[in-house]
Amino acid sequence: MPSMKIPAHWTPSEALAVFEFIDEIRDQIWNAYGPEIQAQLQEDQASLRLQCSDEDLDF
Numbered sequence: 001m002p003s004m005k006i007p008a009h010w011t012p013s014e015a016l017a018v019f020e021f022i023d024e025i026r027d028q029i030w031n032a033y034g035p036e037i038q039a040q041l042q043e044d045q046a047s048l049r050l051q052c053s054d055e056d057l058d059f
Contacts, residue, residue, distance in 0.1 A: 010018070030037065
């Protein structure tokens with residue numbers, strides 16, 4: 001995922017408004033896709049564990 005640049009000129013009020021907006025979007029996405037997100041996270045973590053295990057065997 002590409003990194004984003006956050007504007008440095010926002011007022012505290014503007015930053016809070018963006019933060020609250022993102023938080024609301026996050027909640028709505030979780031409500032709609034929570035179980036699917038959990039399944040994907042578990043799959044990703046299992047894949048990482050397998051990669052680490054394979055790498056650990058190469059001394």
